[in-house]
Amino acid sequence: METVITRFPPSPTGFLHIGGARTALFNWLFARHHGGKFILRIEDTDLVRSTEASVKAILDGMEWLGLNWDEGPYFQTQRFDIYREYAERLVSTGHAYWCECSPEVIESRRKAAMAEGRKPKYEGTCRAKGLGPGSNRVLRFRTPDTGTTVLKDLIKGPILFENSELDDLVLVRGDGVPTYNFAVVIDDITMNVTHVIRGDDHVNNTPRQILIYMALNARLPEFGHLPMIHGEDRSPLSKRHGATSVMEYKELGFLPEALVNCLVRLGWSHGDEEIFSRAELIEKFSLEAVGKSPGIFNMEKLLWLNAHYIKEKQPEDLVPLLRPFLSARGYPDRPDGYLAGAIGTLQARSRTLVEMADAMRFYMVDEVVYDEAASAKFLGADMRNAFDRLTAELESLESFNEEGLEAVFKKVTGELGMKLGKIAQPVRVALTGATVSPGLFEIIGVLGKETVLTRLRRALARME
RNA sequence: GUCCCCAUCGUCUAGUCCGGUCCAGGACACCGGCCUUUCACGCCGGCGACGCCGGUUCAAAUCCGGCUGGGGACGCCA
Numbered sequence: 001m002e003t004v005i006t007r008f009p010p011s012p013t014g015f016l017h018i019g020g021a022r023t024a025l026f027n028w029l030f031a032r033h034h035g036g037k038f039i040l041r042i043e044d045t046d047l048v049r050s051t052e053a054s055v056k057a058i059l060d061g062m063e064w065l066g067l068n069w070d071e072g073p074y075f076q077t078q079r080f081d082i083y084r085e086y087a088e089r090l091v092s093t094g095h096a097y098w099c100e101c102s103p104e105v106i107e108s109r110r111k112a113a114m115a116e117g118r119k120p121k122y123e124g125t126c127r128a129k130g131l132g133p134g135s136n137r138v139l140r141f142r143t144p145d146t147g148t149t150v151l152k153d154l155i156k157g158p159i160l161f162e163n164s165e166l167d168d169l170v171l172v173r174g175d176g177v178p179t180y181n182f183a184v185v186i187d188d189i190t191m192n193v194t195h196v197i198r199g200d201d202h203v204n205n206t207p208r209q210i211l212i213y214m215a216l217n218a219r220l221p222e223f224g225h226l227p228m229i230h231g232e233d234r235s236p237l238s239k240r241h242g243a244t245s246v247m248e249y250k251e252l253g254f255l256p257e258a259l260v261n262c263l264v265r266l267g268w269s270h271g272d273e274e275i276f277s278r279a280e281l282i283e284k285f286s287l288e289a290v291g292k293s294p295g296i297f298n299m300e301k302l303l304w305l306n307a308h309y310i311k312e313k314q315p316e317d318l319v320p321l322l323r324p325f326l327s328a329r330g331y332p333d334r335p336d337g338y339l340a341g342a343i344g345t346l347q348a349r350s351r352t353l354v355e356m357a358d359a360m361r362f363y364m365v366d367e368v369v370y371d372e373a374a375s376a377k378f379l380g381a382d383m384r385n386a387f388d389r390l391t392a393e394l395e396s397l398e399s400f401n402e403e404g405l406e407a408v409f410k411k412v413t414g415e416l417g418m419k420l421g422k423i424a425q426p427v428r429v430a431l432t433g434a435t436v437s438p439g440l441f442e443i444i445g446v447l448g449k450e451t452v453l454t455r456l457r458r459a460l461a462r463m464e
Numbered sequence: 465g466u467c468c469c470c471a472u473c474g475u476c477u478a479g480u481c482c483g484g485u486c487c488a489g490g491a492c493a494c495c496g497g498c499c500u501u502u503c504a505c506g507c508c509g510g511c512g513a514c515g516c517c518g519g520u521u522c523a524a525a526u527c528c529g530g531c532u533g534g535g536g537a538c539g540c541c542a
Contacts, residue, residue: 011542046541103540110539117465120538138540156469165467165538173540180542204468204537227470227535234534265491269477272490291477293470294535301476301492311505348505409501424501436503
């Protein structure tokens with residue numbers, strides 16, 4: 001089999017969104033699985049809406065997800081000469097002609113057709129005029145009047161289109177800029193793309209594109225159309241469904257491996273498996289296992305996956321990822337080792353880095369803030385004695401490890417004839433300010449002797 | 465309106481190509497229980513679906529037709 005070449009061609013009119021990211025991911029995986037090439041191409045022929053900031057945002061998103069490309073990014077605006085050459089070829093072979101119909105006329109005919117319940121189509125007014133190029137004239141493709149165009153879709157199977165349903169699409173605009181349907185075909189031909197994997201919304205463009213390939217005598221690539229991703233209400237994913245930009249997920253504290261895992265399972269499956277490492281994805285990915293029906297993006301599953309990947313990581317590896325969230329909260333700076341220790345106690349309790357950073361507060365601040373209800377309930381005068389004894393015992397404890405701490409707590413509770421549970425919550429409140437936290441001995445181990453004693457004494461002082 | 469696509473638990477899906485092994489399996493969420501110094505994690509259990517109607521067949525989630533529902537496209541946007 002020849003080298004597989006796929007591409008991801010975003011238009012730089014916004015951020016890299018969830019749908020685009022999945023398309024990119026599937027193209028990337030397909031190329032990697034087959035040991036082929038993955039090309040990044042920026043489709044910026046919409047001069048008005050394209051921005052450089054969007055290009056940057058898309059590249060950032062790709063990089064964060066780890067979708068590296070082998071060629072590009074190419075920019076369509078830098079390839080006008082190529083398109084012009086192919087346009088001339090189509091004219092000289094009788095596959096394209098110049099049209100002088102004004103956009104206004106076309107538009108009003110379109111509306112009229114819709115109003116009458118007909119499919120709006122360009123009638124071919126200028127087909128036989130034999131016009132040459134001129135200002136404001138567009139170049140149109142001469143679509144065959146009869147016949148059937150077949151799209152052999154790798155995902156959906158064969159789809160038939162009657163050529164009579166199609167009209168003479170514009171290849172080059174009045175200002176000389178090529179349109180999407182023309183530019184993609186030329187790009188995919190000249191970049192030797194072998195597999196076009198893209199969103200479902202392009203199915204209806206495909207017969208037109210196939211006709212252009214045929215007019216150019218170019219070899220057809222394979223096509224695979226992915227079903228769309230919808231929001232909870234089954235409408236196309238948009239802002240009102242929450243975060244749509246990939247980078248927003250980074251800011252919400254998600255790990256790229258979780259998003260990738262979530263995205264790949266939307267439409268693709270491998271038996272009953274849910275969790276896939278990058279290497280496993282590359283090994284197992286195939287278009288045959290891609291489903292045909294649209295899927296709904298499910299935040300709960302993403303959270304579960306993210307929790308999984310947070311648990312799986314080494315605490316040290318989480319430190320640099322968490323730091324931005326920590327400093328955003330204005331916590332004092334702490335050494336890596338200390339942070340890693342704290343993270344280790346929070347991994348099983350955090351679904352996102354945001355949750356983790358929030359839960360980190362008591363590890364970071366110099367003085368804990370007591371939850372009022374908790375302090376009223378657990379830091380009463382009845383605990384004075386126990387805290388007194390505990391403080392004294394801890395003061396003389398050499399190593400603050402689990403065994404030593406447990407021994408101390410057992411000794412004190414034994415002496416006072418109380419259960420561990422009785423003293424645990426008050427100590428927890430004294431150390432963290434709240435009733436919910438990681439295990440007591442874990443916390444003490446991370447906080448260290450000095451801080452623990454300071455916090456216990458401060459709590460003791462409040463017990464009047 | 466016209467053309468195109470899709471249809472299994474609330475959600476993601478396995479099974480559908482090659483009918484019987486499926487009174488439909490897994491995962492998320494939800495509900496119980498266990499573990500336990502709190503909360504989580506983990507473990508165990510529960511709830512829950514083949515859109516509808518016909519046809520073919522000894523037998524249909526699986527094949528065929530229709531209907532309904534959803535989505536997409538119909539731009540000098542991509």
